Amino acid sequence: MRKKIVAGNWKMNNDLNQTILLIEKLKKIEINEVSVMIAPSSLFLKTAKDLLDDFQIEVVSQNVHQENKGAYTGEVSCDMLKSIGISTTLIGHSERRAYFNEDDEVLLEKVKYAISSGMKIIFCFGEQLIDRKSNKYFEIVKNQLENTVLKLDSECWSNIILAYEPVWAIGTGETASPSQAQEMHEFVRNCVSNCYGDLISEEVSILYGGSVKPSNAYEIFSNKDVDGGLIGGAALVSSDFNEIIKANS
């Protein structure tokens, strides 16, 4: 049975003290069958990892570079992450695509490199508002997947989590309606099934991301193809994050 996951993407928020404070609050959350993850700044991954050593919250990276080492100022490699016990990373977040020019070609290198390094990935994708308005969203999402994760061998899929994040819903307060989320998640699962068969497509967790909050989480997570969420803003408030975790239980 596929995993239910709630992952908090902290983005470039929280200094060291704020990171420690929020983690101390998260430690009090009761977690049952849901997998919970947080992605703090790479600067504080080790601190977070140490603080959560005995807890059921996995610390994951927001990003990784596609090369293992070398003259790539400011970047972080899989080996570096693994050396501090981090084994999962986000790849392809829309903010990486938009502000750091990460296109499908680079993202394919990243996913290949991360998976061959033995890491798990949370691969993010989703259409822009203009694609939604012009009814091109299925086509755009299909292309994003076909150019990246759908090029991987079937054995890689036990290490892949997908995260559908319509760009128009990220940080905007506007959320995809439950039916918009469900139809896209079902479409994505079918794309995976067409390439690798039902066994793999039924096992892959597909998260929804984009302005998920306590007030809409239950409705979104109740869709049969929505296996949890990638949470931005609401993951910075422990009580909201707790509610969202409960909504997925």
Ligand code: PGA
């Ligand atoms: P949001 O961000 O929940 O603040 O919309 C989601 C994300 O970017 O992963």
